Amino acid sequence: xxxxxxxxxxxxxxxxxxxxxxxxxxxxxxxxxxxxxxxxxxxxxxxxxxxxxxxxxxxxxxxxxxxxxxxxxxxxxxxxxxxxxxxxxxxxxxxxxxxxxxxxxxxxxxxxxxxxxxxxxxxxxxxxxxxxxxxxxxxxxxxxxxxxxxxxxxxxxxxxxxxxxxxxxxxxxxxxxxxxxxxxxxxxxxxxxxxxx
Numbered sequence: 197x198x199x200x201x202x203x204x205x206x207x208x209x210x211x212x213x214x215x216x217x218x219x220x221x222x223x224x225x226x227x228x229x230x231x232x233x234x235x236x237x238x239x240x241x242x243x244x245x246x247x248x249x250x251x252x253x254x255x256x257x258x259x260x261x262x263x264x265x266x267x268x269x270x271x272x273x274x275x276x277x278x279x280x281x282x283x284x285x286x287x288x289x290x291x292x293x294x295x296x297x298x299x300x301x302x303x304x305x306x307x308x309x310x311x312x313x314x315x316x317x318x319x320x321x322x323x324x325x326x327x328x329x330x331x332x333x334x335x336x337x338x339x340x341x342x343x344x345x346x347x348x349x350x351x352x353x354x355x356x357x358x359x360x361x362x363x364x365x366x367x368x369x370x371x372x373x374x375x376x377x378x379x380x381x382x383x384x385x386x387x388x389x390x391x392x393x
Contacts (some may be wrong), residue, residue, distance in 0.1 A: 197306045197387075198223060198225050198383070198386055198387065199222060199224060199225065199226050201386065201389070202225070202226075202268070202385060202386060204266060205266055205267065205268045205269065206228065206264075206266055206267045206268070206390075207220075207226060207227040207228070207267075207268050208227065208228055208229075208230050208259075208267055208268065208269045209226055209228070209229050209230075209270050210211060210230055210232065210255055210256070210258075210259065210269060210271045211229070211231075211270075211271065211272055212229075212230075212231055213272075213348075213376055215354075215375050215377070216272060216357075216376050216377045217229065217250065218240060219372065219375075219376075219377045219379050219382075221222060221224070222378060223382070223383055225268075225386070227274075228282050228372065230259075230269075230336050232255070232258040233377070234254060234255050234258055236251055236273070236284070237252075238251055238254075241272060242305045243280070244282075244296065244305070244324075245279050245307050245309065245322050245324065247273075247275055247282050247307075248273045248274065248275055248307050248308060248309035248322060249281065249309045249311075249320050249322060251273035251309070252271050252272055252273045252309040252311035252320060253271075253309075253311050253318065253320055254275065255272075255311070256269055256270035256271045256311045256313040256318060256370065259293070259313065263313065263314065263315050264315070265314075265315050267314065267315075268312060268313070268314050268389070269311075269312070269313040269314070270310060270312055270313075270382075271310070271311045271313070271378070272308060272309065272310045272377060272378050273308070273309055274306065274307065274308040274350045275306075275307050275350050275351075276295075276304050276305070276306055276307075276308055276350050276351030277298070277304060277305040277306075278298060278299065278304040278305075278341035280300065282305060283295055283298075283350065283351045283352075284301045284350055285301075285305075285348060285349060285352075286346075286347055286352045288347070289341060289347075291352075292341055292346065292347060293337055293338070293341060295352040296339065296340070296341075296350070296352050296353060296359075297333070297334075298380055299329050299351065300329055300330075300331055300332040300337075300350060301329060301330065301331040301351070302328070302329060302334075303326055303327065303328040303329075303366075304326070304329075304351070305307035305324050305326055305327075305385070306324070306325045306327055306350070306351070307322060307323070307375045308322060308323055308373050308377060308378055308384075309321070309322040309378065310322070310377065310381070310382055311365065311376070312385060312386075315393055316344045319385070320383075321378075321381050321385055322348060322378075323370050323372075323373040323381055324365070324367065324369060325367060325368065325369030325370050325371075325373045326366075326367070326368040326369060327366075327367050327368075327374055328365050328366040328367070329363050329364055329365065330363055330364070330365045332359075332363050332364075336359075336362065336363065339354070339358075340357070340358055341357045343358070344357050344358060344359070346359075349376075350376075354375070354381055355367075355374045355375060356375055357372070382391075
């Protein structure tokens with residue numbers, strides 16, 4: 197479906213996330229992966245979606261002058277937003293433990309921004325999902341960290357893993373957004389891409 201719509205474009209996914217790569221495969225999008233090392237640093241004044249928009253666009257900016265006219269670059273960034281503070285990927289085991297303790301028995305937001313860039317334009321979309329955790333015991337947290345090692349994930353957890361099965365009581369919004377990509381919004385954007393270009 198999308199491969200027909202986008203037949204005149206080469207899709208470049210600039211993400212090392214296996215979850216985002218799998219989503220692109222599941223959406224039947226032909227793509228190639230190109231990675232650039234970006235320091236994910238943002239101005240302190242930014243809040244919530246401003247952070248993910250900034251970082252997704254920062255990742256795309258690294259490809260300025262490197263894209264061909266028939267290439268469509270996709271970059272993305274996800275944060276967990278709790279008590280007006282951004283929780284990114286944990287630095288180490290202890291940091292991951294403290295992050296999960298802070299999420300226990302709380303509702304937080306998962307915010308993902310996706311930036312689409314061609315030689316002619318840049319568009320950014322985003323999605324916000326509310327996730328509520330049950331109380332998590334220290335034993336639960338340590339079991340999860342020891343067995344699943346979620347150190348490459350924003351907020352130190354993957355909703356699709358054990359912790360999501362036992363610890364999450366409610367989700368409001370897109371499930372795939374919590375995994376790392378709001379697939380329905382990405383699909384919608386790409387479905388309309390040639391029309392709106």
